[in-house]
Amino acid sequence: MPMKRTLRYFLIIAVLGVSVHKTAVAQQINPNPYRDSIVQLFGVVMTADSLRGVPSASVIVEGKGRGTITSQDGVFSIAVLKGDRITFSSIGFKDKTIVIPVDLKENQYSVIQLMVSDTTYLPATILKPRPTREQFERDFVNNTVPDDLLETARKNTDEAQRRILVNSLPADGREAVNFQLRQQANKAYYSGQVPPMNIFNPAAWADFIKAWKRGDFKRKK
CATH class of the missing domain: 2.60.40.1120 (Carboxypeptidase-like, regulatory domain)
Incomplete structure (x- = not known):
């Protein structure tokens, strides 16, 4: 009698295990039963x-x-x-x-x-002006700037550094289009006549002398 009861329990557990396994496999294959709808x-x-x-x-x-x-x-x-x-x-x-x-x-x-509108309340901020213009100028001049930010600003405003960036960085879309439009306008302006040569242009000679003094034509090592 105990043997038959044990066998019966074993069969029930086996059937339940197979049913659970089939359900799990079905959920893995089709996690959303309405996926075709x-x-x-x-x-x-x-x-x-x-x-x-x-x-x-x-x-x-x-x-x-x-x-x-x-x-x-x-x-x-x-x-x-x-x-x-x-x-x-x-x-x-x-x-x-x-x-x-x-x-x-x-x-x-x-x-x-x-x-529905989502209202966000920010903390209050009180803005107070300086009593006088002289006090503002004094506080602005005496304001301390970190050395790293000051050095970065000095490098960004350096003339030699800006010339290097202009010569090395490629032109963006706006600069390329403006250059092309200027060339077309210059060609249309001198249509039917010989365009002037910059060798006789005093402004071009002045720019050349300034560039020569700056050392733009020195051989770079």
Whole structure:
């Protein structure tokens, strides 16, 4: 008799183990039983107080790494699955989360999401002006600046350093376009005639002499 009871308990435990294993495997294969139920979620995101559309509000599907943003009028449309959690967020408003019904019979779901303003109170800041202009100038001149910041400012304003940066750094898009436009304007200005040569330009000679005195033409080691 004890042997039969032991065998019966063993069979019950074995059946339960197989059932639990099948359930676990099924959940791993299909963690969302509604993954094949695609729903077109669309609607409008509006403010709760004035019923105005919220532009560029984020509509995120939690845990899926995808979403969309609303248009200028607060309208949006996105494909989701039954059972998905949708989070609406926008700067200045409290986040709102909804769940797509799992028993939805149609493949479309529309919402009008109202966003409540999120008020943030900052600590008070009191601004007091200096009593006189002379006191301001005195405090400004006597203000202590750390040596590292002062040295950085001195390097940034050094003339030789700025010339090296100008000659070494490539031109950005705006500088390249301006240079091209200046060349085209210069070509159109002297169209039909010989352009002047800089060898007879006194301003060009003055720039050359200044550059020669600075040592711009010295051979760099």
